[in-house]
Amino acid sequence: MIRYLKRGRDVQARADDDAKVRGTVENIIRDIETRGDEAVREYSRKFDNWDPADFRLSQAKIEKAIKSLSARELDDIRFAQQQVRNFAQIQRNSMLDVEVETRPGVFLGHRHIPINAVGCYIPGGKYPLLASAHMSVLTAKVAGVKRVVATAPPFHGEPHPAIVAAMHLAGADEILVLGGVQAVVAMAVGTPSIAPVDMLVGPGNMFVAEAKRQLFGRVGIDLFAGPTETLVIADDSVDGELCAVDLLGQAEHGLTTPAVLLTTSEKLARDTIAEVERQLKILPTAEIAARSWADFGEVIVCDTDVEMLQKADEIASEHVQVMTRDPDYFLENMSNYGALFLGPRTNVAFGDKVIGTNHTLPTNKAARYTGGLWVGKFLKTCTFQRVVTDEASATIGEYCSRLCHMENFAGHGEQANIRVRRYGTRAEVPWYEPVQALHA
Numbered sequence: 430m431i432r433y434l435k436r437g438r439d440v441q442a443r444a445d446d447d448a449k450v451r452g453t454v455e456n457i458i459r460d461i462e463t464r465g466d467e468a469v470r471e472y473s474r475k476f477d478n479w480d481p482a483d484f485r486l487s488q489a490k491i492e493k494a495i496k497s498l499s500a501r502e503l504d505d506i507r508f509a510q511q512q513v514r515n516f517a518q519i520q521r522n523s524m525l526d527v528e529v530e531t532r533p534g535v536f537l538g539h540r541h542i543p544i545n546a547v548g549c550y551i552p553g554g555k556y557p558l559l560a561s562a563h564m565s566v567l568t569a570k571v572a573g574v575k576r577v578v579a580t581a582p583p584f585h586g587e588p589h590p591a592i593v594a595a596m597h598l599a600g601a602d603e604i605l606v607l608g609g610v611q612a613v614v615a616m617a618v619g620t621p622s623i624a625p626v627d628m629l630v631g632p633g634n635m636f637v638a639e640a641k642r643q644l645f646g647r648v649g650i651d652l653f654a655g656p657t658e659t660l661v662i663a664d665d666s667v668d669g670e671l672c673a674v675d676l677l678g679q680a681e682h683g684l685t686t687p688a689v690l691l692t693t694s695e696k697l698a699r700d701t702i703a704e705v706e707r708q709l710k711i712l713p714t715a716e717i718a719a720r721s722w723a724d725f726g727e728v729i730v731c732d733t734d735v736e737m738l739q740k741a742d743e744i745a746s747e748h749v750q751v752m753t754r755d756p757d758y759f760l761e762n763m764s765n766y767g768a769l770f771l772g773p774r775t776n777v778a779f780g781d782k783v784i785g786t787n788h789t790l791p792t793n794k795a796a797r798y799t800g801g802l803w804v805g806k807f808l809k810t811c812t813f814q815r816v817v818t819d820e821a822s823a824t825i826g827e828y829c830s831r832l833c834h835m836e837n838f839a840g841h842g843e844q845a846n847i848r849v850r851r852y853g854t855r856a857e858v859p860w861y862e863p864v865q866a867l868h869a
């Protein structure tokens with residue numbers, strides 16, 4: 430049986446919020462489409478109080494930002510990037526191009542082709558999320574993307590030096606200081622100063638995620654990566670302090686961050702609720718975390734691991750941290766999650782910042798149909814084929830011709846028939862008389 434000790438806001442209230450955001454974003458996109466650069470500038474002034482001569486950073490400004498960091502800070506960024514680069518490269522190596530002879534004389538294959546130009550959004554509203562530069566820019570570069578544009582909003586009125594350094598060290602070809610919807614629209618449609626990109630990637634708040642969603646089709650997007658969500662699955666092998674730290678650690682992202690505890694231990698559930706209240710008195714980011722916990726936090730008690738698994742798949746959370754006696758049960762059986770964190774020794778912050786897996790992950794139940802950002806998202810898997818013998822051309826041609834006939838496709842049928850006549854031994858294609866006559 431599944432019991433809620435604490436519930437979040439109802440589904441209707443969340444749907445109303447989504448509808449409001451959709452409308453706001455629609456208007457901004459339409460406005461930028463009609464008025465271009467001028468509108469980009471206006472929204473930048475309005476939302477970020479930011480109106481520089483050029484949104485693009487010069488080489489001198491990039492170097493100045495890097496020089497302002499300490500050796501320790503630069504080294505830490507390099508360490509994180511090395512972990513992300515290494516794992517992205519391992520994943521790239523797992524993706525093989527293929528070319529196989531599927532029937533005598535018939536060769537089919539696919540190649541992974543990098544997208545030409547990608548725009549990476551690095552969030553910087555509440556926190557300067559420099560880790561997103563590793564996750565997007567660097568991974569795109571490992572995939573072989575030629576032109577990578579990276580953009581982040583100003584932080585306290587200026588480019589944030591650690592974000593700029595991380596973008597540069599990750600290999601960004603162009604660095605912009607521009608935030609929100611205006612940044613993603615500018616990269617997607619292009620402006621006199623920003624050449625358009627083919628794909629938008631990276632996380633962002635609900636406005637940024639919704640803008641990417643609305644621009645999909647005109648450009649590619651990686652996935653729906655909106656406000657962070659976290660799910661902790663735990664049994665009585667861990668304590669309330671650890672669970673509360675792991676819930677609040679992610680609840681601090683923003684006011685709409687669901688942090689959910691699923692547990693088979695009612696004692697752990699109650700201990701965690703008490704611990705959350707205690708920690709909220711001392712956590713420096715409690716102002717945000719307390720609101721998201723109050724509105725979106727949930728504590729759910731189940732009887733068995735099987736029940737927890739069912740509920741977890743239904744929630745389809747971005748992050749799922751498993752701290753039970755047998756975490757592998759969830760690895761083997763769970764199907765809907767952005768990323769799994771197995772056992773108490775790791776946690777979501779490791780994945781967010783440094784361990785090497787990508788932190789840009791599906792939210793809003795998108796984990797039902799996609800994983801997170803990874804090197805494969807920057808590659809198009811494109812097929813090719815060739816037929817190298819007369820016999821193969823004629824044999825496939827006969828099947829094709831008959832199948833086209835069933836679908837009433839005369840022109841397609843002729844494409845096949847002409848091969849049958851030229852490369853085959855049959856003098857005629859009996860099942861396709863009318864079109865045959867065209868070539869008599």
Ligand SMILES: NC(=O)c1ccc[n+]([C@@H]2O[C@H](COP(=O)([O-])OP(=O)(O)OC[C@H]3O[C@@H](n4cnc5c(N)ncnc54)[C@H](O)[C@@H]3O)[C@@H](O)[C@H]2O)c1
Nearest residue numbers: 476552553554555582608609632633634654656657789790
């Ligand atoms: N899903 C993931 O993989 C993932 C990973 C990391 C972070 N995140 C999420 O990224 C988000 C970052 O959000 P953030 O706000 O700190 O930074 P952000 O850079 O995404 O958004 C800031 C921008 O929002 C725009 N904005 C603010 N208020 C607006 C309004 N009323 N109308 C239109 N535009 C407005 C501004 O232009 C501003 O530059 C968080 O929600 C975090 O949870 C998600």
Ligand SMILES: [Zn+2]
Nearest residue numbers: 657679682781
């Ligand atoms: Zn996080």
